Amino acid sequence: NPHTKTSEAPSPSASVAATTHAPTTHAKLLAWVDEVAELCQPDSIYWCDGSDAEWAELTNELVAAGTLVRLNPAKKPNSFWARTDPSDVARVEERTYICSAKEKDAGPTNNWMAPDDMKRTMRELYQGSMRGRTMYVVPFCMGPLDNENPMFGVEITDSAYVVASMRIMTRMGQAVLDKLGTDKNFVPCLHSVGAPLNEGQKDKAWPCNETKYISHFPETREIWSYGSGYGGNSLLGKKCYSLRIASAIAKDEGWLAEHMLILKLTSPKQETHYIAAAFPSACGKTNLAMLEPTIPGWKVETLGDDIAWMRFGEDGRLYAQNPEFGMFGVAPGTGWQTNPNAMRAIEQGNSLFTNVALTDDGDVWWEGYSPKPPAHLTDWKGRDWTSEAKEVSSHPNSRFCTPLSQVPILANEFDSPQGVPISAIFFGGRRASTVPLITESRDWTHGVFMGATLSSETTAAAAGKVGVVRRDPMAMLPFLGYDGGDYFAHWLSMQQRTEPAKLPRIFYVNWFRRDDEGSFLWPGFGENGRVLKWAIERIEGRAEATETPIGNVPAQGALDVTGLHLTADELEAALAVDAEEWKDEIPMIAEWFGKFGSTLPAELWTELDALKERLNKN
Numbered sequence: 001n002p003h004t005k006t007s008e009a010p011s012p013s014a015s016v017a018a019t020t021h022a023p024t025t026h027a028k029l030l031a032w033v034d035e036v037a038e039l040c041q042p043d044s045i046y047w048c049d050g051s052d053a054e055w056a057e058l059t060n061e062l063v064a065a066g067t068l069v070r071l072n073p074a075k076k077p078n079s080f081w082a083r084t085d086p087s088d089v090a091r092v093e094e095r096t097y098i099c100s101a102k103e104k105d106a107g108p109t110n111n112w113m114a115p116d117d118m119k120r121t122m123r124e125l126y127q128g129s130m131r132g133r134t135m136y137v138v139p140f141c142m143g144p145l146d147n148e149n150p151m152f153g154v155e156i157t158d159s160a161y162v163v164a165s166m167r168i169m170t171r172m173g174q175a176v177l178d179k180l181g182t183d184k185n186f187v188p189c190l191h192s193v194g195a196p197l198n199e200g201q202k203d204k205a206w207p208c209n210e211t212k213y214i215s216h217f218p219e220t221r222e223i224w225s226y227g228s229g230y231g232g233n234s235l236l237g238k239k240c241y242s243l244r245i246a247s248a249i250a251k252d253e254g255w256l257a258e259h260m261l262i263l264k265l266t267s268p269k270q271e272t273h274y275i276a277a278a279f280p281s282a283c284g285k286t287n288l289a290m291l292e293p294t295i296p297g298w299k300v301e302t303l304g305d306d307i308a309w310m311r312f313g314e315d316g317r318l319y320a321q322n323p324e325f326g327m328f329g330v331a332p333g334t335g336w337q338t339n340p341n342a343m344r345a346i347e348q349g350n351s352l353f354t355n356v357a358l359t360d361d362g363d364v365w366w367e368g369y370s371p372k373p374p375a376h377l378t379d380w381k382g383r384d385w386t387s388e389a390k391e392v393s394s395h396p397n398s399r400f401c402t403p404l405s406q407v408p409i410l411a412n413e414f415d416s417p418q419g420v421p422i423s424a425i426f427f428g429g430r431r432a433s434t435v436p437l438i439t440e441s442r443d444w445t446h447g448v449f450m451g452a453t454l455s456s457e458t459t460a461a462a463a464g465k466v467g468v469v470r471r472d473p474m475a476m477l478p479f480l481g482y483d484g485g486d487y488f489a490h491w492l493s494m495q496q497r498t499e500p501a502k503l504p505r506i507f508y509v510n511w512f513r514r515d516d517e518g519s520f521l522w523p524g525f526g527e528n529g530r531v532l533k534w535a536i537e538r539i540e541g542r543a544e545a546t547e548t549p550i551g552n553v554p555a556q557g558a559l560d561v562t563g564l565h566l567t568a569d570e571l572e573a574a575l576a577v578d579a580e581e582w583k584d585e586i587p588m589i590a591e592w593f594g595k596f597g598s599t600l601p602a603e604l605w606t607e608l609d610a611l612k613e614r615l616n617k618n
């Protein structure tokens, strides 16, 4: 084994001392690593330094273990293909818990268990869970290391796949330990796949456990994850830290941790605006973040594709920063026609591909990668696949994991400790009917109402039924670290934290409205630049809008459709506000708000009443 291990003789019962050869003197960290080693009983402990040599060793080991297959370097250099256990393919919302001291603080949208009960339950599961395995210590930082207050984490995991993924997704390794010094705070993140190995037992290519817990302790800022090796369940810097724990920190400190992309938009006149957008999982964030506008002279640059942390700057504006360092993007649908910039990033290699298909010449493929599939593939379950196959070649939630530095249109400000001032916030979901292409909110409170009532059809990004309409407030339903009513109040409170005129303008979009035949009414992707243009021109007071009961929509002729092959009827259908359809939403929204009881801000009930009144006048 090429690793520097801190213990030589593995024995199932003896724990290994973390302090021996540890590359840090951080007492709290060392004590925690010791405590976890004692509990999980790994064969050895390995401290990750984040070096290229370490990546090479880890990926070699994962190839030897059968977890990864090295792709053809002529196609995807330094890249690998992974197949998960077929049961471990997405986030598990049913098994995700917010363990606040009081149940009411987790709110009606989260699973809850008392912290002590959860810890007792999980300690039993962790007992000896790393036997026969290496315990990796992964120091990481969410956001630039040069931030005034860097947000540190340390993930302990028994999965080398997780370590390799964390190296792409976060700033990770020795530089983080150096910045942590001897006493800086960090969020301890414990992860085990829950598959201990007995003496001589052969490992599986994708070890995991049927029992899964993704647990968060918002008050003590801790994360405990067990049983899954997949994405948001195991890369604990992502959803667990940067959204669930960070949202709780943000509420205490007066900022926002959101499920949002961040992009920079430059007009032909060289005016720049930064836009943040919250869409539920698999509803278009990565694609919008990397957009290539079809309208001449407009340019998009990428800052983030999944998470935005927004804090007030000295000038009273909201500044956003992407805490991540890589993309964990939905593979199906990503192709040269839809998202050429993602393809350019992937082409450079240095990526992990999970649950996509493998071509015979050692490349990856998925539905939408190219117009025609190769004659033969190995599908995500490892079976022979041809276009005659009954099932798709790639799991609908298959993913590419790629460094953001490889995005050719990455904005220079990506690494800026100040972040970027946000001009507009977009909310959006996947709705086949009712919701128009774009609506501008009347004011901040109305915009918060739009976010709080966001609805979307469920996708393959989470285990469970696909295509069911549910409320997903601010696209944060699975990621709220505290009570949703308190979260809405926190959003409303932004008006008291600055001059309201300095807050971003809020819009609501829907790329997914369909016609009677079930086809998308709006072509989407690069054409979404037209919608961004209208929003920015609204902010600058240059575009016309029509008032409707639900907000302002583009006036006739205000949306730039030059060169777009869309009939007047199709455009009208994409933009239409049907009062009858919206009246049907009212009881659903009332039921949704009713769930929150006394923590739902009265302003939101007032907004609902006002909407009802406007619809009835119509």
Ligand code: GTP
Pocket: 279, 280, 281, 282, 283, 284, 285, 286, 287, 288, 305, 306, 328, 329, 330, 331, 332, 333, 334, 338, 461, 511, 512, 520, 523, 524, 525, 528
């Ligand atoms: P997460 O990573 O799960 O948070 O997803 P995301 O919000 O980043 O979604 P992503 O951009 O990966 O898109 C998900 C799916 O929606 C992909 O299959 C895309 O091809 C598809 N999609 C994205 N934008 C559009 C659009 O404008 N129109 C249509 N019709 N489909 C889109």
Ligand code: SPV
Pocket: 090, 091, 230, 231, 232, 233, 238, 239, 280, 281, 282, 306, 328, 461, 462
């Ligand atoms: C999402 O589901 O919103 C994702 C993928 O971005 S995961 O990392 O699995 O959460």
Ligand code: MN
Pocket: 259, 280, 281, 282, 306
């Ligand atoms: Mn996401």
